[in-house]
Amino acid sequence: MAGEKLKPRDPDWETKVRASFARQTFMDTIGARLSAVSPGRCEIELPFRRDLCQQHGFLHGGVVTAIAANAGGYAAFTLMPPATSVVGIEYKLNLFASPKGERVVARGRVVRPGKTLYVVEAEVEAESGGERRAIGRMLATMMCVEGIPEVGQEVRP
Amino acid sequence: MAGEKLKPRDPDWETKVRASFARQTFMDTIGARLSAVSPGRCEIELPFRRDLCQQHGFLHGGVVTAIAANAGGYAAFTLMPPATSVVGIEYKLNLFASPKGERVVARGRVVRPGKTLYVVEAEVEAESGGERRAIGRMLATMMCVEGIPEVGQEVRP
Amino acid sequence: MAGEKLKPRDPDWETKVRASFARQTFMDTIGARLSAVSPGRCEIELPFRRDLCQQHGFLHGGVVTAIAANAGGYAAFTLMPPATSVVGIEYKLNLFASPKGERVVARGRVVRPGKTLYVVEAEVEAESGGERRAIGRMLATMMCVEGIPEVGQEVRP
Amino acid sequence: MAGEKLKPRDPDWETKVRASFARQTFMDTIGARLSAVSPGRCEIELPFRRDLCQQHGFLHGGVVTAIAANAGGYAAFTLMPPATSVVGIEYKLNLFASPKGERVVARGRVVRPGKTLYVVEAEVEAESGGERRAIGRMLATMMCVEGIPEVGQEVRP
Numbered sequence: 001m002a003g004e005k006l007k008p009r010d011p012d013w014e015t016k017v018r019a020s021f022a023r024q025t026f027m028d029t030i031g032a033r034l035s036a037v038s039p040g041r042c043e044i045e046l047p048f049r050r051d052l053c054q055q056h057g058f059l060h061g062g063v064v065t066a067i068a069a070n071a072g073g074y075a076a077f078t079l080m081p082p083a084t085s086v087v088g089i090e091y092k093l094n095l096f097a098s099p100k101g102e103r104v105v106a107r108g109r110v111v112r113p114g115k116t117l118y119v120v121e122a123e124v125e126a127e128s129g130g131e132r133r134a135i136g137r138m139l140a141t142m143m144c145v146e147g148i149p150e151v152g153q154e155v156r157p
Numbered sequence: 158m159a160g161e162k163l164k165p166r167d168p169d170w171e172t173k174v175r176a177s178f179a180r181q182t183f184m185d186t187i188g189a190r191l192s193a194v195s196p197g198r199c200e201i202e203l204p205f206r207r208d209l210c211q212q213h214g215f216l217h218g219g220v221v222t223a224i225a226a227n228a229g230g231y232a233a234f235t236l237m238p239p240a241t242s243v244v245g246i247e248y249k250l251n252l253f254a255s256p257k258g259e260r261v262v263a264r265g266r267v268v269r270p271g272k273t274l275y276v277v278e279a280e281v282e283a284e285s286g287g288e289r290r291a292i293g294r295m296l297a298t299m300m301c302v303e304g305i306p307e308v309g310q311e312v313r314p
Numbered sequence: 315m316a317g318e319k320l321k322p323r324d325p326d327w328e329t330k331v332r333a334s335f336a337r338q339t340f341m342d343t344i345g346a347r348l349s350a351v352s353p354g355r356c357e358i359e360l361p362f363r364r365d366l367c368q369q370h371g372f373l374h375g376g377v378v379t380a381i382a383a384n385a386g387g388y389a390a391f392t393l394m395p396p397a398t399s400v401v402g403i404e405y406k407l408n409l410f411a412s413p414k415g416e417r418v419v420a421r422g423r424v425v426r427p428g429k430t431l432y433v434v435e436a437e438v439e440a441e442s443g444g445e446r447r448a449i450g451r452m453l454a455t456m457m458c459v460e461g462i463p464e465v466g467q468e469v470r471p
Numbered sequence: 472m473a474g475e476k477l478k479p480r481d482p483d484w485e486t487k488v489r490a491s492f493a494r495q496t497f498m499d500t501i502g503a504r505l506s507a508v509s510p511g512r513c514e515i516e517l518p519f520r521r522d523l524c525q526q527h528g529f530l531h532g533g534v535v536t537a538i539a540a541n542a543g544g545y546a547a548f549t550l551m552p553p554a555t556s557v558v559g560i561e562y563k564l565n566l567f568a569s570p571k572g573e574r575v576v577a578r579g580r581v582v583r584p585g586k587t588l589y590v591v592e593a594e595v596e597a598e599s600g601g602e603r604r605a606i607g608r609m610l611a612t613m614m615c616v617e618g619i620p621e622v623g624q625e626v627r628p
Binding site: 051057061 | 178186244252
């Protein structure tokens with residue numbers, strides 16, 4: 001999308017992204033936080049925790065997928081019109097190094113904003129002792145949906 | 158793999174799969190359990206919990222990915238030789254219906270057992286009021302690795 | 315989809331699938347043919363040809379993708395309503411053995427028929443000296459679209 | 472890979488990439504050419520041809536996959552050691568706009584060079600009347616293999 005402008009169609013894009021993220025109980029459960037958001041981009045970070053691991057003591061691939069999918073999904077949500085919601089259609093993650101260290105960061109980006117389908121990507125890095133190392137890459141499809149209220153929201157007319 | 162025999166090369170395949178699953182702290186954190194395992198197959202189930210959700214109150218896609226990847230990964234692990242370990246190389250999940258209901262079950266299966274790479278698939282169903290509904294499908298690549306000790310294991314010589 | 319009925323919504327499903335396939339000049343260029351079609355399923359076969367190969371003398375992965383995507387896409391098209399068309403949204407192919415032998419066959423199947431999005435899978439086999447060998451697996455998303463005329467068709471009102 | 476150096480381990484990287492590409496009869500059949508190659512990167516272009524199309528008169532998704540997979544695969548091959556060969560393990564392509572216009576260009580890039588597995592990505596653009604439009608994105612896994620001679624090569628000892 002180099003050079004293309006990604007213009008939000010909802011003036012409240014930041015508020016709605018942060019509110020939606022806050023409704024994700026799973027993010028709270030694993031201790032992830034939305035560390036940055038701008039039109040077409042979103043960053044989520046997760047401090048390492050011993051209770052989120054797979055058998056080798058690295059962060060579980062499902063945990064990495066969760067933050068990468070959210071980084072991509074909320075990057076897309078920044079560009080969606082008012083009174084819509086974002087859902088993931090499919091995710092593909094390549095995990096090429098061990099998710100270990102002090103924290104993992106996923107940076108999502110909209111590759112292609114469509115009318116209903118948004119193609120997104122996310123890169124995932126692990127930080128350890130001040131050093132960053134790329135550990136994963138996601139390519140995924142998000143969908144803009146209407147009429148599915150988020151938790152605590154009224155059903156939209 | 159219709160008609161092909163999937164023979165474990167490790168007589169202790171079931172013990173090692175269960176022990177490895179038990180080392181995954183993340184499975185304990187989300188309350189998932191390994192409900193069935195046989196050569197080339199593995200099933201994992203997860204009761205619904207309110208603290209594992211995304212913004213609409215459905216199970217988070219990362220949680221679904223976690224149990225699907227484990228179902229596929231441990232299906233592959235049943236066929237791997239002694240003194241090896243399984244790691245996920247890449248996962249692709251299509252999530253085509255909402256992960257809601259009383260529980261979600263992922264059934265993994267080895268599509269192709271290779272020398273180091275195993276192609277696996279998993280189907281995911283949600284159960285609600287006694288009814289099962291397909292909600293997702295995974296196609297993924299697992300790798301058989303040596304020399305990466307699991308938590309609490311000695312480094313293998 | 316075990317046990318679920320896949321009912322075509324277009325009585326002319328077979329005619330339209332065969333007509334659409336016949337409009338694909340690329341299938342003619344590579345010598346592929348639609349060898350079987352039924353509601354929710356489609357099979358495409360391709361005799362080996364020396365001018366369709368990659369550097370090792372095996373069929374090119376793009377050729378395998380083409381017939382697998384068509385097998386899945388036309389499996390989906392059998393279930394789509396009249397006056398619509400099928401387009402591929404995303405394909406993921408695992409190619410785990412060499413596409414060589416006398417011919418390659420892709421068998422596509424609808425995993426989930428949605429309103430606009432269809433999740434499909436395809437398995438690919440190579441036949442050599444009377445023996446079949448699985449060589450690939452695809453998981454893909456197809457979309458039902460309106461208003462895109464196929465070659466030689468009038469724009470639908 | 473921003474900032475990381477991608478150093479070829481084979482001084483003849485360019486010669487071997489071009490020779491391998493030239494052995495792909497399928498590239499000749501569809502009229503694709505290798506338009507640029509540098510360490511960790513490769514670009515392939517394909518002029519539009521009426522005999523490479525799907526039912527709407529756009530380039531077939533399998534053709535787009537072929538050039539994207541080659542762009543990614545040969546990007547990886549630039550970094551592989553002497554006396555090895557590259558094979559595709561799995562490809563995932565999102566095709567988000569119609570492959571039409573005068574030509575299509577795929578630009579591949581190594582995301583992660585591993586010991587045997589290379590994660591690559593490719594972006595695909597269509598050019599029409601001097602304008603470029605992004606139409607697809609691939610995320611794929613390539614493998615470095617030994618002992619598989621390319622067409623016309625001796626088996627390596």
